Amino acid sequence: MNNLKINSAFLVHKQYKKITFAAKYTKDYFSICGINMKFIKKYFLFYQTYILLIGLIMSTNILAQDARFTVVLDAGHGGHDPGAIGSISREKDINLSVVLDLGAMIEKNYKDVKVVYTRKTDKYLTLQERADIVNNNHASLFICIHTNASQSSSAYGAETFTLGLAKSKANLDVAMRENSVILLEKDYKTKYKGFDPASVDSYIMFEFMQDKYIDKSIDFSSIIQKQFVSYSRRSDRGVRQAGFWVLHRSACPSVLVELGFISNPAEERFLASDRGQNEMATAIFNAFVDFKRSHDKMSGRPTTHVSKIEKPVNFEEPLKNETLQNVINLPVENELVSESKLKNIEVVSLDNVFNKPVYKIQLFATTKTLKPNSSEFKGLKNTEYFVEGGLKKYTIGSETDYAEIEKVRKDVLSKFPQAFIIVFVGTKKISVKEALTITK
Secondary structure (H helix, E strand, C coil): CHHHHHHHHHHHHHHHHHHHHHHHHHHHHHHHHCCCHHHHHHHHHHHHHHHHHHHHHHHHHHHHHHCCEEEEEEECCECCECCCECCCCEHHHHHHHHHHHHHHHHHHHCCCEEEEECCCCCCCCCHHHHHHHHHHCCCCEEEEEEEECCCCCCCCCEEEEEECCCCCHHHHHHHHHHHHHHHHCCCHHHHCCCCCCCCHHHHHHHHCCCCCCHHHHHHHHHHHHHHHHHCCCCCEEEEEEECCHHHHCCCCCEEEEEEEECCCHHHHHHHHCHHHHHHHHHHHHHHHHHHHHHHHHHHCCCCCCCCCCCCCCCCCCCCCCCCHHHHCCCCCCCCCCCHHHHCCCEEECCCCCCCCCEEEEEEEEECCCCCCCCHHHCCCCCCEEEEECCEEEEEEEEECCHHHHHHHHHHHCCCCCCCEEEEEECCEEECHHHHHHHCC
């Protein structure tokens, strides 16, 4: 492409020299012949201008085609702004890990793409500084990575936002939380032109805002959500719109991804794990492959042939009749496990071979097999686990008396606030309510 630019410029310059040379000697010839030069000068001036204009258009088009596709990756929060905080992780760390994984995938597969990071370390950036990085690099695409949180630990799933008016309280709540980092800055009302992230009235501005990149942003968001479902097996919360300042100030197609809920114990463990972070980054990368291919086609660029990353051969599929709600780490006193699911439960190291209900405390669930002295147990000993829904669910205690297991639960609550009671009769898992009925 560089050679093409040089050659085209050289040809235009060469043609211009020829015309100038011809004009000079033609002028002398016409002067000798006594021909009026007024009209001849106008003709040559017009022709010279025409050639220069054509050369300028050619050079501009070539430069436009040669401009590298630039994607800016933004790991939300950082430094003294941790974002949402879970029981075992912080949002800023999850965001950064996913961004670094995603950036590495793009850099490895696309030599024609420039990857710019708003941060590659644990540092604080204002929302405006992030937007400035996007605009100063003339970004072709902006991907902002965040992790969601809710007051309810039952909320779960991934969603992708574009700029727009929040048409629901839930969307507005997310925008307010992500924009609230502005409050950490001095004189934020002046810097952000009176925008108050805590005031509902400030978000009315987004109702009248025209965003020329909205169609591409929505298209990209839709592709991301499809990949979250098909590759990462996440629950789809859909494409949403809300008033995010960092998207508002970025002059390119822009999306803000909420990977999942750090407030949901099971989803937090997934997002805090290397595997979970890599799966979410891969899903976004696969969406990027589709977006870049479409962008190249629309702009007349040569298409870079990059394939999506396929699922590993040993990729764990969830049970066909299983939803995330069935495996999240929440109290399930009123839930009976169906016979179809019981066939898929493997009980490991449990002594529940008699017919009396045996109560245990479920501490947490994970995809990993942990050693007895693992730091995840926070000093607890004699832990066991059983496998359900592709997750290893770790427990402590083994009591036939409900009052005794309740004491165990109270003892571990300081270390595991989400711990709850589960019951087995033999290898069959039943509800606490049913167990209490049996022992009456």
